[in-house]
Amino acid sequence: MTQEAGGDGEVRKDHGVLYIGMDLGTSRTSIACSNGVRETVASVVGYPKDVVARKLLKKDLLVGQEAFDNRPALDFYRPLAHGVIKGSDGKGDPADAKRNLQAARDLVRTAIGLAKPRKDELIYCVIGAPAQASIHNQRAIIEAAREIVDSVMLCSEPFSVAYGLDRLTDVLVVDIGAGTTDLCRMRGTMPAAEDQLTNTFAGDHIDQTLLELTKAKCPEGQVTPNMVRQWKERWASVRDTLEPIRVQIPVRGAPTEVDITDAMRTACRTLVGPIVDGLQELISTFDPEFQDRLKNNVLIGGGGSQIDGLGDVVEREMRRRLGTGRVTTVEEPIYAGANGALKIAHDMPAEYWERVR
Amino acid sequence: MILGLANSLFRLFREHSDVVSVDKLKKDGVRSVTVLDWSRIDQLIAKAVDDALKKRGVELPPDALASVNQQAREAFARLLEQRDQWRDSAQTLEQQKSELEANLHRLVAELDTARSQLTREKTHRVTAADVAVSRAQMDSFAVRLKDGLVDLFKDAPAGGSPELARAAAELAERLLADEKARALTAAKQDQDARIDLLERRIAKLNGMLESSDRLVERLKSAKSIDPGIESEFREVQGLSAADTNAGAKRGLLEQIFKLNVELREAIGKDSPPAGGSAAEPR
């Protein structure tokens, strides 16, 4: 199928082949493409609430940051709740499910549009979707993509991260997002339910802890979740020794300097224990002959992997509790999934693409 | 700082200043495009100001807040005005483009005419047969003949002689031949001048055509949707045999492919995708 369905005259797609790797995440959707484009958008979608809002916004559809920015004027959707398209499980209000599916379609379509594809190129797209996505979820994702691309394949998101870094098998992928940290043991390409663990010690948990610790330290100060998230994204670290972190907090209108170094370290370290618990569980239930390979093949990704020193501290904790451990943090957390999906798309033989068209 | 805040707020708005056309609004049932719900906008502004202040952890006394709100409203009004200006300049651009295109057509027509004129002039050089002696030339010829005859007869005896008559006839013939030669030369010079002019005109028209073409192209590419960015690849790639992990990767890729085939089958069973033909292989 081509983009010009129903149009007058089909576009000849004989100019080239554009590969798109997409990471369809709960909070971000990122693409990496064979024309050099790399883009990321927040996985949120909004539609103007009424004619006035539409006139004001001059748009029928807002995606990503601009949807956030205009939220009061919008019907607002986060179509990928817990990594799956909300409502595509056939549970809940059917009308709501329908709108969420539409939002997911618009998100996927917008993300592909960001690739700036040429009309005369074939578009082959691999989408890294959450490993736990149900058949309904996957169907919704595929249908959305199919409207625009010539051929699309799904793969599990942790696999695409691992493939992108040439860690092909017996690898443990830890994805630290906003709401959850997902751990996944990869043997082949598709983890089974018993290969996956999820906990809620993730970005938001750090924010919450940091907020509480800061408030305890400066009870009069006005601190918002947004402020602490920004501090975290700038200074997050688990290292034993840190440069002092000092922030300005308004106290009765006057900016006041507060040292949050220890609070930051403490908040960030709340993730380490649960991660190693999860790793231990996934390792101990694995084929004993391959357990050491797993221990030495841990990959940490996701926005939370940018916490300074996290790999070292997890490694240290693994050694202490499991005897050995080797941890790598992905270099580009935002694009690791998309980069891997792009590599898969590139490596996929032509006849496979043809057969899933 | 307050002004900076108002500005940054309105940078937000500015980023959303295209897409829905007046026509589209009309299609959507909006009859009068000037209808703007200012109270709603006011609310939005106040809310945006409030959010932005909260985000920065700033609390302002009521009068400062009112002043920020006022500035925000003013900035917003300016912004609306700017947007109209942009829309106008977009229309002007569109108009310029069609004018240019019309101009281009005229230029091409003119160039065609000039070219065929040139060919005609070059293939049909002026000859004596083409030269007609004009009335003015005849007049000047008559004057010169008369002068010549007066000269000739000046010392002649009255009644003349046959030699004299022959000399007079010769004089008349020579003068007439001179006149014709002069006319031919003039005609040839005229033609040369015309050819020269045509050639220069064609060169100039060609130049104009080229620059107009470039301009139209530029306008077109500025106006039309982005043609997209070309992929690095002309052909479908596939795993390179040189890849160090080719063997392992091949197996994994096959797994992914098979899972996707199964997925398609499951989807197909679940219910056929809307539109139908999408799953058909070529």
Ligand SMILES: Nc1ncnc2c1ncn2[C@@H]1O[C@H](COP(=O)(O)OP(=O)(O)O)[C@@H](O)[C@H]1O
């Ligand atoms: N530099 C950073 N240091 C620590 N955490 C960060 C940093 N940048 C982003 N984050 C956090 O990462 C989380 C989002 O991770 P991401 O992988 O994008 O989300 P998800 O997997 O939920 O789609 C958020 O909690 C965000 O605050």
